[in-house]
Amino acid sequence: MTKIAVLKFPGTNCDLDVVHVLKTTTNLDAEVIWYQDFRARKFDAVVIPGGFSYGDWLRAGAIAAQTKAMGEIRVAIDMGLPVLGICNGFQILVEATLLPGALLSNECGYFVCKWVRLRVRRPRGPWLILLEEGQEIDMPIAHGKGRYYIDEDTYMKIASTSPTIEYVNENPNGSSFNLAGLASPNGLVLGLMPHPERSAEEELTPRGKIPGGIYIWKSIELSLKRGW
Amino acid sequence: MMYSIEVLITNRKNVRDPEGETIHKNLVLKHGYKNIVNVRAGKYLLFSVEAQNAENALELVKNLCLKLRIYNPIVHDIEVRLHD
Numbered sequence: 550m551t552k553i554a555v556l557k558f559p560g561t562n563c564d565l566d567v568v569h570v571l572k573t574t575t576n577l578d579a580e581v582i583w584y585q586d587f588r589a590r591k592f593d594a595v596v597i598p599g600g601f602s603y604g605d606w607l608r609a610g611a612i613a614a615q616t617k618a619m620g621e622i623r624v625a626i627d628m629g630l631p632v633l634g635i636c637n638g639f640q641i642l643v644e645a646t647l648l649p650g651a652l653l654s655n656e657c658g659y660f661v662c663k664w665v666r667l668r669v670r671r672p673r674g675p676w677l678i679l680l681e682e683g684q685e686i687d688m689p690i691a692h693g694k695g696r697y698y699i700d701e702d703t704y705m706k707i708a709s710t711s712p713t714i715e716y717v718n719e720n721p722n723g724s725s726f727n728l729a730g731l732a733s734p735n736g737l738v739l740g741l742m743p744h745p746e747r748s749a750e751e752e753l754t755p756r757g758k759i760p761g762g763i764y765i766w767k768s769i770e771l772s773l774k775r776g777w
Numbered sequence: 778m779m780y781s782i783e784v785l786i787t788n789r790k791n792v793r794d795p796e797g798e799t800i801h802k803n804l805v806l807k808h809g810y811k812n813i814v815n816v817r818a819g820k821y822l823l824f825s826v827e828a829q830n831a832e833n834a835l836e837l838v839k840n841l842c843l844k845l846r847i848y849n850p851i852v853h854d855i856e857v858r859l860h861d
Contacts, residue, residue, distance in 0.1 A: 656795055
């Protein structure tokens, strides 16, 4: 059976939500894997969920980024396994330099927790296969350190090569170029601050919102079955 | 010999620092210190290092900061200095 590893570091707290959403919205099997036990070759894809790994000490994601588990994540990527980092998972991928840029404290200075409108650009790869160019979806964010920072030159490169997810109507944290997330050029490695595991079920979606997470989970289900 | 090496990490000049801005605007200026033009917040680390001399101790900590990404060169400046 197709199996997804949901990586757990000390302080990760969205792991069970991700397992739950994968089991309720897809036919994929998912298991929480303690970071010391993670071996890439046993799995078909990896999710690094949200939370506060190592208490956000030093910088969000900075300590988890230096663990052996992230060495295994590099092995996984070399093997062609799809990797998704959500919220703190995105911060870890960025700190591990597997995605460009940096994540800083929100420009407003406080923790922001709300639903936001997102627009997907240049969707491709296993996590975004069911989304179309320019499609708008909704997801909740919940972070204090979600201000994505990237210099203009690097952004110009990304804007012509890589899938991105951007905030629409508002920029809740002061991110450069309204970026909420981005992927590697082939879409294999995706990182985003919003929470797709909290926006894939009707019960969790406020009236009038478009549950965006379902596209991510249905995409990976389809991709692992038929390729991408 | 034991040396104390200080590491100061701050956001680079062009990267906004909401913590420093809040301290400046909502505490310092609010209490009338009008001649304080700016406040920058940062992180302070103190390393106690066993080394032959101060130069080696500084070099060791500088390399460590780079290798373990104690700071993120995309957004941070660091100052590594001997604590006396």
